[in-house]
Amino acid sequence: MPDKVIVHRSQCNSATQTFDGVDLMGERLANEVLSVVEQRRGVKKISFVAHSLGGLVARYAIGRLYEPNSRRKSSGGESRDDVVHLNGHIAGLEPMNFITFASPHLGSSGNKQLPFLCGLPFLERRASEAAHLIVGRTGKHLFLTDNDDGRRPLLLRMVDDSDDLQFRSALRSFKRRVAYANANFDRIL
Numbered sequence: 001m002p003d004k005v006i007v008h009r010s011q012c013n014s015a016t017q018t019f020d021g022v023d024l025m026g027e028r029l030a031n032e033v034l035s036v037v038e039q040r041r042g043v044k045k046i047s048f049v050a051h052s053l054g055g056l057v058a059r060y061a062i063g064r065l066y067e068p069n070s071r072r073k074s075s076g077g078e079s080r081d082d083v084v085h086l087n088g089h090i091a092g093l094e095p096m097n098f099i100t101f102a103s104p105h106l107g108s109s110g111n112k113q114l115p116f117l118c119g120l121p122f123l124e125r126r127a128s129e130a131a132h133l134i135v136g137r138t139g140k141h142l143f144l145t146d147n148d149d150g151r152r153p154l155l156l157r158m159v160d161d162s163d164d165l166q167f168r169s170a171l172r173s174f175k176r177r178v179a180y181a182n183a184n185f186d187r188i189l
Helices: 015-019 022-039 053-065 121-142 167-172
Strands: 045-051 066-073 084-090 094-101 176-180
Touching: 015 022, 015 121, 022 053, 022 121, 045 053, 053 066, 053 094, 053 121, 053 167, 066 167, 084 094, 084 167
Parallel strands: 045 094, 094 176
Antiparallel strands: 066 084
């Protein structure tokens, strides 16, 4: 089996590069994935496993790497997600698993995510206002305070498709999508 599976640990977003923003880190990851796929020409399927901020970065990257193929209707099933399944490729490969662990898919705001702020509105406002000073553009993305060119915050845009990036379609193209999180004692998520 080892000759059938390639495990690649991304190297493109480390140390202070994590302050550049989810979008720039996602672009770097997408380029790294394309490079690995180019080097390993026999690869047919792709999966992503990501932890914490890496889950957001991977979601952005698959939006960049998604290539729509066609739509097919399933027989039976009444819910919107059951009726239409997206066929598509990620970096030219068949998408299999998209798994995240402890990823802040909804961003971070308020005392429920940051208990050290003690639920004090003054501190919560200051934290979101100062996040970019500590963790750069990534802080703005996580606190949903970015509004580049008057657009909605990036994490809110990443729940749907747009003209240039197909975030939702990319995620729906994976056969399995799993988000693991702690039900208790994980205040950040």
